[in-house]
Amino acid sequence: MEKVVIVTGANSGVGLALCERLLTEDSQLRLCLACRNMQRAQAARSALLTSHNNANIDLLHLDVGSVESVLAAAQEVKARYNRIDFLYLNAGIMPNPQIDFKAFFKGLFSKNVINMFATAEGLLSQQDRLNSDGLQEVFATNLFGHFLLIRELEPLLCGTGDTSRVVWSSSSNARRSAFNIDDMQHSSGTEPYSSSKYAVDLLSLALNRHKNNQGLFSSVICPGLVMTNLTYGILPSFFWTLIMPIMWLIRIFTNTFTLTPYNGAEAQHWLFLQKPESLDPRAKYHSLTSGLGKNYVESRQMDIDDEMSDVLYSNIIELEQEVRSKVSKANTAKYGNRER
Numbered sequence: 001m002e003k004v005v006i007v008t009g010a011n012s013g014v015g016l017a018l019c020e021r022l023l024t025e026d027s028q029l030r031l032c033l034a035c036r037n038m039q040r041a042q043a044a045r046s047a048l049l050t051s052h053n054n055a056n057i058d059l060l061h062l063d064v065g066s067v068e069s070v071l072a073a074a075q076e077v078k079a080r081y082n083r084i085d086f087l088y089l090n091a092g093i094m095p096n097p098q099i100d101f102k103a104f105f106k107g108l109f110s111k112n113v114i115n116m117f118a119t120a121e122g123l124l125s126q127q128d129r130l131n132s133d134g135l136q137e138v139f140a141t142n143l144f145g146h147f148l149l150i151r152e153l154e155p156l157l158c159g160t161g162d163t164s165r166v167v168w169s170s171s172s173n174a175r176r177s178a179f180n181i182d183d184m185q186h187s188s189g190t191e192p193y194s195s196s197k198y199a200v201d202l203l204s205l206a207l208n209r210h211k212n213n214q215g216l217f218s219s220v221i222c223p224g225l226v227m228t229n230l231t232y233g234i235l236p237s238f239f240w241t242l243i244m245p246i247m248w249l250i251r252i253f254t255n256t257f258t259l260t261p262y263n264g265a266e267a268q269h270w271l272f273l274q275k276p277e278s279l280d281p282r283a284k285y286h287s288l289t290s291g292l293g294k295n296y297v298e299s300r301q302m303d304i305d306d307e308m309s310d311v312l313y314s315n316i317i318e319l320e321q322e323v324r325s326k327v328s329k330a331n332t333a334k335y336g337n338r339e340r
C-alpha cells in the first residue's frame with residue numbers, strides 16, 4: 001500500500017531535501033507538500049518532478065502560524081486521504097535574529113567552544129511579536145500550529161489500526177533555561193526560538209505518553225547547522241560562502257555542522273525506515289556529518305522531565321480550547337447560527 005507522507009514547510013531547505021530523499025527511497029509514496037506560499041510550493045513540486053517524473057506529489061495550502069489556515073488545511077487533508085503514515089512537522093521560523101558577538105569572541109577562547117558551535121548557547125536572541133490570533137508568532141509557528149494540526153488530524157493518525165508517525169524538527173538550540181512553563185509562549189524573553197524548540201521536545205514526550213496506545217508515535221530530530229533561508233537570516237549567504245572553509249574545519253571538531261539540506265535531512269530519512277517501537281521517546285535524533293563528510297544519526301537524551309511535559313500538555317490543550325471557542329464565536333458573529 002502506498003504511504004501517505006505530509007511535510008510542512010516543504011518548499012525549501014531541509015524540508016525540500018527530505019522530500020527529495022523520501023521520493024528516492026520510495027517511489028510509490030503519496031507525498032503532500034504543505035506550504036504557506038503556493039507559488040513556492042509549485043516551484044518545489046516542479047523541481048521534485050524533474051528528478052522523479054512519475055511521483056505522486058500533492059500541494060496543500062497551510063500556514064502553520066494561522067489557526068484559520070490550520071483548521072482549513074486539516075479539513076482538506078481529511079477529504080483527500082483516509083490515513084497518514086508520516087507527518088513531518090518541519091516548518092519553522094527564527095525572526096529577527098541577533099548575534100551577541102562579544103559572547104561569541106569570549107566563547108572562542110573558552111573550554112565551552114565546541115558546545116557553543118553545536119548549540120549556539122548564549123549567542124542568539126530574537127525579536128518576537130503577536131500574530132493575528134493574538135499568539136506569539138514563534139510559538140504559534142514552531143509549536144502550536146503543528147499541535148493543532150495533529151489534534152485536527154487525530155482521526156487519520158490515531159486508532160486507524162495502523163501506526164502513524166509525527167516527526168518534529170527541533171534543534172540543538174532547545175534549552176531548558178530559555179523555557180518558562182508559566183510563560184510557554186515566551187512573551188517576555190529574548191530567546192523565543194530556543195524556548196519553542198524546548199517546548200517541542202516536551203510536547204513530543206507527552207504525545208507519546210498519551211497517544212502511543214492509539215498507534216501514534218512522536219519523534220524529535222535536529223538537522224544540525226544547515227545553510228538554508230533560516231541561517232541566511234542570521235548572517236548573509238555571501239558571508240557563509242566566504243567562511244565555508246572554516247565551517248568544514250569546525251566540522252572536524254563538531255559533527256553537528258551538517259551544512260547541506262541533504263545532510264540535514266539524514267535523521268528524518270532514517271526515522272522513515274525505523275520501526276516506531278524501536279524508538280526512544282526521550283531521545284532527540286541528530287543528523288550528523290563527520291569531518292570526512294559521512295552522514296549518520298545519533299540519538300541523544302533530551303533534558304526533559306515527565307512532570308513539566310505533562311503540565312505543558314495540559315496548558316496547550318487549555319490554549320487550544322480557548323482558541324477554538326474564539327473561532328466558533330467569530331464564526332457565529334459572521335454567519336449566525338447556520339451550519340457552515
Ligand SMILES: NC(=O)C1=CN([C@@H]2O[C@H](COP(=O)(O)OP(=O)(O)OC[C@H]3O[C@@H](n4cnc5c(N)ncnc54)[C@H](OP(=O)(O)O)[C@@H]3O)[C@@H](O)[C@H]2O)C=CC1
Binds near residue numbers: 035090172222
Ligand atoms: N537550518 C538550521 O541550521 C536548522 C534548522 N532547524 C529547523 O529545521 C526546520 C527547517 O528549517 P530550514 O530548512 O533550516 O529553514 P527554511 O527557512 O529553509 O525552511 C523553513 C520552511 O518552513 C516554512 N514556513 C515558515 N513559516 C511557516 C508557516 N507559518 N507556515 C508554513 N510554512 C512555514 C518556510 O516557508 P517559506 O519559504 O514560505 O518561508 C520554509 O519552507 C525548522 O523547523 C528549523 O527550526 C533546526 C536546527 C538547525
Ligand SMILES: CC(C)CCC[C@@H](C)[C@H]1CC[C@H]2C3=C(CC[C@]12C)[C@@]1(C)CCC(=O)C[C@@H]1CC3
Binds near residue numbers: 235
Ligand atoms: C566563523 C563562523 C563559524 C561563525 C558562526 C557563528 C554563529 C553565527 C553560529 C555558531 C553556531 C551556530 C548555530 C546556529 C546559528 C549560527 C551559529 C549561531 C543555530 C542556532 C541555527 C538554528 C538552530 O536551530 C541551531 C543552530 C545551532 C548552531
